[in-house]
Amino acid sequence: MLKRTRKLQNLQNGFLMSTTARWRIYIQITFIRIQIIIPRKYLVEKKTNIAKDIVDVTYPDFTKNYTTESYLRERAILTPTNAIVDEVNFHVLNLIPGITHSYLSQDSIDTETGNDDNDYESSFPIEYLNSINMPSIPKHYLKLKVEAIVILMRNLNQIMGLCNGTRMVLTKCLKNSVECQLLTGSHAGTKVLIPRIEMEPTDTHFPFVFNRIQFPLQICFTMTIKKSQGQSLQTVGLFLPRPAFSHGQLYVVISRVTSPDGLHILIEGDNGETCNFTANVVFDEVFYNLPVSV
Known part of the structure; x- marks a missing residue:
């Protein structure tokens, strides 16, 4: 059991990696209990209305481009719950x-x-x-x-x-x-x-x-993280007014986007301001059968 725990800790101190057909995006993780820190280059800062902020960065110049099919096809906002989607x-x-x-x-x-x-x-x-x-x-x-x-x-x-x-x-x-x-x-x-x-x-x-x-x-224009499985998008806005609550949801989001430049993350903290960390939910059971070196 001790060896398995050490194996889990080694994995947690590594990188969250999402691999697509042509590139790999690495987000370095610093674990604070169950939380991870997101690099600043992927973060969206709150300016006025938090819903407007994630829309503006995911759908730039929306009123000029909302009739363009390629513009609509390649982007979406993802979020954990249906209430936020609505x-x-x-x-x-x-x-x-x-x-x-x-x-x-x-x-x-x-x-x-x-x-x-x-x-x-x-x-x-x-x-x-x-x-x-x-x-x-x-x-x-x-x-x-x-x-x-x-x-x-x-x-x-x-x-x-x-x-x-x-x-x-x-x-x-x-x-x-x-x-x-x-x-x-x-x-x-x-x-x-x-x-x-x-x-x-x-x-x-x-x-x-x-x-x-x-x-x-x-x-x-916005869908739940679960609903986005199977989608391939050039621009993804991840909106987290509350943390992802299911196993592997952060991995699902990152694997939806086809380029690291297209990933934008807006996280709202408990104080209502934007922050650079969120929970990464992983069920410990998935690590139980990992091979452990002697």
Whole structure:
């Protein structure tokens, strides 16, 4: 056990390394309990509004370039939680001129799979169903704008490139469908119509089966670190108003960016000011089976 602990300490005193096809970025780590210090060249300093600051460095001259596909394709802001994602996306959406289109979902309970002795409809009114907000389904009140980046939340047609996690640009907002243009993949540039579909979250604590009919879309100028897996971006803004909370999330962020010059990190400390350190969550269990030299 002592040898394994020494092995872990040696790894922690080394470097956090992310390898891509053509380059390697090394960030030297100084461990302060579970915290790491980020080099100044990657840090973004808070100037006015912290959400505005990370948007300005990740999407420079946004109002001049928001209609350019290559500009939108190559950049994104990453952050740990959906609450922060919503805050930053709302800020960027307001920068786009034009009409905001609002789409309400149709929510219901599948009573056939429930207990017939319970009156679910009276126990869980429609107002409560509308208030349900889960990462796996779109919101009840969905706000969209033409030229906004959206991400697909379900597999619709894998042959056409319409897979969960596909990024698109909204080109038309219609009454019963929206038109989007694919940003990435072999079908980039293709325009498709996205309909409302019925979605059912699988992992819930509800005593009933919840159904929501809505466009399977989410605004995606900012996305969660988990959702970014599989993406390849030239410019990444990492926004950490609170530390990453899951194993390996910092590694995931760094491995998304294709050039070290494209990495920008904004960390907000407990005092509300920017700082240069954050937690790096690593489960100790991953080191248990490491070979130890005698």
